[in-house]
Amino acid sequence: MTDVMVFTDLDGSLLDHETYAFDAALPALEALAQAGIRVSVVSSKTRAEIMPLVAQLKLEGPIIAENGAIIAYADGTIDSAGHIDDIREALNTLPEAVRAAIKGFGDMSVTEVSELTGLDETAATLAAKREASEPFLWSGEGVPDTDLLADKGFYIIRGGRFYHLIPRRDKAEAIMRVIAQNNKSDVQIWALGDGPNDVSMLLAADRGALICNPHLQVTAQLPSTHTLYLTKQVGPSGWAEAIFTFLAEKKT
Ligand SMILES: [Mg+2]
Structure with missing residues (x-):
């Protein structure tokens, strides 16, 4: 069977x-x-x-x-397909105006993650333990270009609450x-x-x-x-x- x-x-x-x-x-x-x-x-x-x-x-x-x-x-x-430090480093190579429109978990306190996700602080602490991808909010116009960081080997997908910058997997x-x-x-x-x-x-x-x-x-x-x-x-x-x-x- x-x-x-x-x-x-x-x-x-x-x-x-x-x-x-x-x-x-x-x-x-x-x-x-x-x-x-x-x-x-x-x-x-x-x-x-x-x-x-x-x-x-x-x-x-x-x-x-x-x-x-x-x-x-x-x-x-x-x-693991990548490392969070490489992703956060790649974010910082973006032009200033684009970078400013991106608010990643690495840019947030646990309290902010908690408020955005509705998770309590303990759960938000676990949510912030990223290993190989970065969720983020986008405050720029329209939707972010999915290939914004393609040259660095990362791309953007849309989840339920956040966008996610992820390695190519x-x-x-x-x-x-x-x-x-x-x-x-x-x-x-x-x-x-x-x-x-x-x-x-x-x-x-x-x-x-x-x-x-x-x-x-x-x-x-x-x-x-x-x-x-x-x-x-x-x-x-x-x-x-x-x-x-x-x-x-x-x-x-
Ligand atoms: Mg879902």
Whole structure:
């Protein structure tokens, strides 16, 4: 029988966008555990933020943090696509007017991160522990040029709350690295997410679910040929809806 690996975004997907609650997803997580299907978190969050949650939910798959820039395996191996110091250094090479429009986590106090994310100070401290990517707010005109720092090897993607300056490895590429490490030829990938930064991994998966998020207009970005499952419910309820749909498909 084909092995399945589930890769999921957190905020707005497995976790409620506002409250970070996940209760509505628990029955689906239990069903996956019973089917012996491992779940990997793929998030813009840091490893420090994801680890307690993964332990709490007993998720056994490798952790993909910071939008793919960091992969953490169960044996303690860390596969990092870049280093935060290089990214912050690259930011400072931008023309003054552009640099002034960018406010990265490195430019903020923990209190500011806390206010912007709605996380308490303890959680915000973990969120600020960046290893290989920098979330930022943009106060310039329109949207920032995604290739602003391409010559330095970094590019910009849009997440749910922030833009992210990341090394050249996105969520989809990180998943492919995990699959390659897995040494199993016949693995089916299910991926779930709600943001523009999830689209590449959803389209690369064998079965992808776009979790409904009224704050984001992601469906407009999808190619007309996509076969993603679009959930009716938002957040963890939509997550459970997609997982139960995929589990039912697998049985037939
Ligand atoms: Mg999200």
